[in-house]
Amino acid sequence: MLNDELHLSYQILGDDFTRAGEASSDVKHKLKMMGISPETVRRVAIAMYEGEINMVIHADGGTIDVIISPSEVKLILKDKGPGIADIELAMQEGYSTAPDNIRSLGFGAGMGLSNMKKYTDEMDIETELGVGTTVTMTIKI
Amino acid sequence: MDKFFTAVRLDEDLCKGCINCIKRCPTQAIRVRNGKAVITKKFCIDCGECIRICPHHAKLAVYDSLDVMNDYEYTVALPAPSLYGQFNNLEDINIVLTALKRLGFDDVYEVSGAAELASELSRKYVKDHPEKWPLISTACPSVVRLIRARFPNLIEHLLPIKAPVDIAAAIARKRAMKATGLPSEKIGIIFISPCAAKVSAVKTPLGYEKSDVDAVVAIKDVYPRLLNFMKDIEENQEIEDLTISGKIGISWGGSGGEAGGLLTDSYLAADGIENVIRVLEDLEDQKIPALEFIELNACNGGCVGGVLTVENPFVAKVKLKRLRKYQPVARNHIKKEEIQDPFWTGGVQYEPVFNLGSDIKESIEMMAKVEELCDKFPGLDCGSCGAPTCKALAEDVVRGVASEKDCIHILRQYIHKISDEISTLDSHHTVMPEERNKD
Numbered sequence A: 001m002l003n004d005e006l007h008l009s010y011q012i013l014g015d016d017f018t019r020a021g022e023a024s025s026d027v028k029h030k031l032k033m034m035g036i037s038p039e040t041v042r043r044v045a046i047a048m049y050e051g052e053i054n055m056v057i058h059a060d061g062g063t064i065d066v067i068i069s070p071s072e073v074k075l076i077l078k079d080k081g082p083g084i085a086d087i088e089l090a091m092q093e094g095y096s097t098a099p100d101n102i103r104s105l106g107f108g109a110g111m112g113l114s115n116m117k118k119y120t121d122e123m124d125i126e127t128e129l130g131v132g133t134t135v136t137m138t139i140k141i
Numbered sequence B: 001m002d003k004f005f006t007a008v009r010l011d012e013d014l015c016k017g018c019i020n021c022i023k024r025c026p027t028q029a030i031r032v033r034n035g036k037a038v039i040t041k042k043f044c045i046d047c048g049e050c051i052r053i054c055p056h057h058a059k060l061a062v063y064d065s066l067d068v069m070n071d072y073e074y075t076v077a078l079p080a081p082s083l084y085g086q087f088n089n090l091e092d093i094n095i096v097l098t099a100l101k102r103l104g105f106d107d108v109y110e111v112s113g114a115a116e117l118a119s120e121l122s123r124k125y126v127k128d129h130p131e132k133w134p135l136i137s138t139a140c141p142s143v144v145r146l147i148r149a150r151f152p153n154l155i156e157h158l159l160p161i162k163a164p165v166d167i168a169a170a171i172a173r174k175r176a177m178k179a180t181g182l183p184s185e186k187i188g189i190i191f192i193s194p195c196a197a198k199v200s201a202v203k204t205p206l207g208y209e210k211s212d213v214d215a216v217v218a219i220k221d222v223y224p225r226l227l228n229f230m231k232d233i234e235e236n237q238e239i240e241d242l243t244i245s246g247k248i249g250i251s252w253g254g255s256g257g258e259a260g261g262l263l264t265d266s267y268l269a270a271d272g273i274e275n276v277i278r279v280l281e282d283l284e285d286q287k288i289p290a291l292e293f294i295e296l297n298a299c300n301g302g303c304v305g306g307v308l309t310v311e312n313p314f315v316a317k318v319k320l321k322r323l324r325k326y327q328p329v330a331r332n333h334i335k336k337e338e339i340q341d342p343f344w345t346g347g348v349q350y351e352p353v354f355n356l357g358s359d360i361k362e363s364i365e366m367m368a369k370v371e372e373l374c375d376k377f378p379g380l381d382c383g384s385c386g387a388p389t390c391k392a393l394a395e396d397v398v399r400g401v402a403s404e405k406d407c408i409h410i411l412r413q414y415i416h417k418i419s420d421e422i423s424t425l426d427s428h429h430t431v432m433p434e435e436r437n438k439d
């Protein structure tokens, strides 16, 4: 491990709504203590929370790796879920496959992925149907 | 005045180092060192949780004694609305107000009267500033102090209107000067407070330069002395008509009261410091649906739950509600020309007191060490080291204010290791002669 990088790793459980958001909340606390600007912290927190929730709702959980360096925060969200059939469609605001019971919890507006794109400097999605999805996001400091 | 002034102190003689308080403090500001609790001032937000929890009454708040009245030629009492919730079967606020004058104050000016003005101003401000929604109430100084240290992204949502007590103090001073012809320094504006946080807020206000309050006394000190006078006043029907507040003003004493005065449904009101923190976290993460206003009170039940009150906060709330029945909705006793600068004159600065290093690079290194130590510690959060959690100890070690071996589990391992080494040395010594014998 490089001295000027910090690696954090989180296991995300599928369908666990009481714990959903714990990982992004932990990262938010840590970033605040590291003197990273409030605006950057906010962007990381929102992007990571949306990604974390997507893993909980759509992909039965997975892992999140966070790599923090003096120049950027990188978020790597990896799951073994169903994969995304049409990324372009999924990225559209308002598109969602969330079932009614999830919508009644206040999720499923179809805004997650577009917010992730909006709040990060780079975002890349690798996905294969039946294998899983990896979302990589970078926020410059 | 130190911008991190706080009103909470420790009585060293009473403190047993029992670690109850370190576990309860919402900002992890307390450690037990050398058997005594120590508060790191810049982390403390004056919430009073440690005062409530300490079984040995070793934590206390500093405030003025009633004798402070003698320091001034003319005094005005500013009773907080929560004071009225302390009494049984109170039907007329004027009895309490008359009793305050019997106690020695020259005049009284109700904070709840100024609260109605604050409600009116807030109503307009909230309506005119949709870009700042949700506006967050700033009447509870603990909440403002929490936000300035932990929620920099929410500072822009703070409602920039002075707390009712400060609006009241300015009006009361002006009236007293006019009525007596005395100079300002001979007049004592004395707040009868439900909490310690107001002591700090008066000494070091946030959002404006100076408070017009000269001294802060505790409801719990005033309460027993008022009772006798009240009985007498009621029996002899010597009640003066002094009240200037209606339902809206009195409601500020309990949680939901301030928001109620805004006459909108688009609000949320949370009380109790842990709940306040949850709301702020969710608000920061944009998990709270669009609202116009958020009322937050550090104490359970609102100001009636302050550490300087006597009655159970939930009972006090019921009593306030009962009392409101006898009041008009609002009264408007304040003349426009009497109102001086009810708005904040400055902003609130983010105080990143929890930062680990002096820059990002150093902080990354320090955070990596914190993570490493957390893996090493047993994760029991036992508190024996004097820190509330293993993680907090790890941060202390990295900050250089504690040692790894403050953890008794690490210390034990270390002692085992040393004693193992010693016994190997020993067995070496005892084996050697035997081996020599064999020869």
Ligand SMILES: Nc1ncnc2c1ncn2[C@@H]1O[C@H](COP(=O)(O)OP(=O)(O)OP(=O)(O)O)[C@@H](O)[C@H]1O
Pocket (backbone or CB within 6 Å): A050, A054, A055, A057, A058, A059, A079, A081, A082, A083, A084, A090, A091, A095, A096, A097, A098, A106, A107, A108, A109, A110, A111, A112, A113, A114, A133
């Ligand atoms: N990790 C994932 N695995 C599989 N499908 C996903 C994943 N993330 C997103 N999707 C698909 O993309 C769609 C759009 O995702 P997006 O986050 O934008 O909206 P949403 O999660 O449905 O609703 P919202 O995020 O507003 O609560 C989802 O409905 C889902 O079909």
Ligand code: SF4
Pocket (backbone or CB within 6 Å): B010, B014, B015, B016, B017, B018, B019, B020, B021, B022, B032, B036, B037, B053, B054, B055, B056, B057, B058, B059
């Ligand atoms: S609760 Fe805190 S202040 Fe009270 S005795 Fe225990 S360690 Fe001391």
Ligand code: SF4
Pocket (backbone or CB within 6 Å): B008, B024, B025, B026, B027, B028, B029, B030, B039, B043, B044, B045, B046, B047, B048, B049, B050, B051
């Ligand atoms: S008053 Fe509150 S913030 Fe301050 S030390 Fe006590 S518990 Fe902690």
Ligand SMILES: [Mg+2]
Pocket (backbone or CB within 6 Å): A050, A053, A054, A108, A111, A112, A113
């Ligand atoms: Mg989503």
